[in-house]
Structure formats: structure tokens, C-alpha cells
Amino acid sequence: MTANILGGAVTLPFVPSNGNYSFNTTINNVPYTFNVLWNTRDADPDNGIEGAWYFDVLDATNTPIVTQVKVVLGAMLGRLSSDLLFLTGCIVAIDTSGGEREAGYDDIGVNPDGSTNRVLVKWIPVLELQYQKAQAALASS
Numbered sequence: 001m002t003a004n005i006l007g008g009a010v011t012l013p014f015v016p017s018n019g020n021y022s023f024n025t026t027i028n029n030v031p032y033t034f035n036v037l038w039n040t041r042d043a044d045p046d047n048g049i050e051g052a053w054y055f056d057v058l059d060a061t062n063t064p065i066v067t068q069v070k071v072v073l074g075a076m077l078g079r080l081s082s083d084l085l086f087l088t089g090c091i092v093a094i095d096t097s098g099g100e101r102e103a104g105y106d107d108i109g110v111n112p113d114g115s116t117n118r119v120l121v122k123w124i125p126v127l128e129l130q131y132q133k134a135q136a137a138l139a140s141s
Contacts, residue, residue, distance in 0.1 A: 014109030089125040
């Protein structure tokens with residue numbers, strides 16, 4: 001999977017129902033490794049929360065760029081990093097159902113058949129974010 005600054009958003013291949021795995025991707029011609037982990041310590045049974053997804057991003061030399069980033073809807077994940085990955089875009093989790101419920105164990109990412117689940121994790125280029133902001137400003141004026 002590859003994206004560049006002039007391209008659009010890229011859906012990262014998070015996998016449902018697998019609590020510990022890694023995947024490789026290339027964004028802006030730079031290779032990255034994502035280590036993904038389901039953490040049941042975040043469970044809150046009284047509120048129907050069974051746990052939470054976390055990820056690390058490593059560069060081509062396996063040096064951590066960001067670690068233990070919790071997947072939270074609507075947040076710019078990894079935003080405090082000064083790595084090029086986060087200077088040229090941001091990673092966000094989106095509830096495609098509009099329900100604004102955090103991702104459960106079986107709710108995230110892309111299935112083996114290519115179909116998508118309720119919550120997708122995407123890298124969105126800065127240019128696309130600026131365009132969306134400008135469109136929203138025009139629509140409200």
C-alpha cells in the first residue's frame with residue numbers, strides 16, 4: 001500500500017479479531033511498520049467497552065516513531081510526533097456508520113475479502129485536510 005502527498009487518504013490495513021500483529025506500508029515513498037495490539041486493560045464492562053486498539057509506528061530501521069498510540073475516533077493519532085509521516089498528514093480513526101462508537105475487537109479495519117468494518121484507520125494528507133477545511137468554510141458562509 002502506497003500513498004503520496006498529492007494523492008488522497010489511504011485506508012491502513014488494520015485487521016479485526018486479531019489482537020497482536022504487524023503490517024508494512026509505504027507512505028510518500030517511505031516504508032513504515034505498524035505493530036497493532038488489542039488491550040483488554042481498557043475494558044469497561046459497565047459501559048460495554050471490551051478493550052481498545054493501540055499501535056506503534058516504526059521506520060525502515062525498526063526505530064520507533066510513535067508507540068502505544070490508542071485508536072480514538074476523531075483524534076489526530078500520533079500528532080505530537082515530528083516525523084515526516086505526521087508532518088505531511090495525520091492518522092485518524094473514523095466510524096463509517098456515523099454512530100461514533102469506539103472500535104471493538106471485531107469492528108476495525110479491513111477483512112481478508114477486502115470488505116471493510118465499521119471503524120477504519122486512515123492516513124490523510126495535509127493537502128486534503130486543508131481542502132476539506134476550505135470547503136467547510138465556504139459552505140458555512
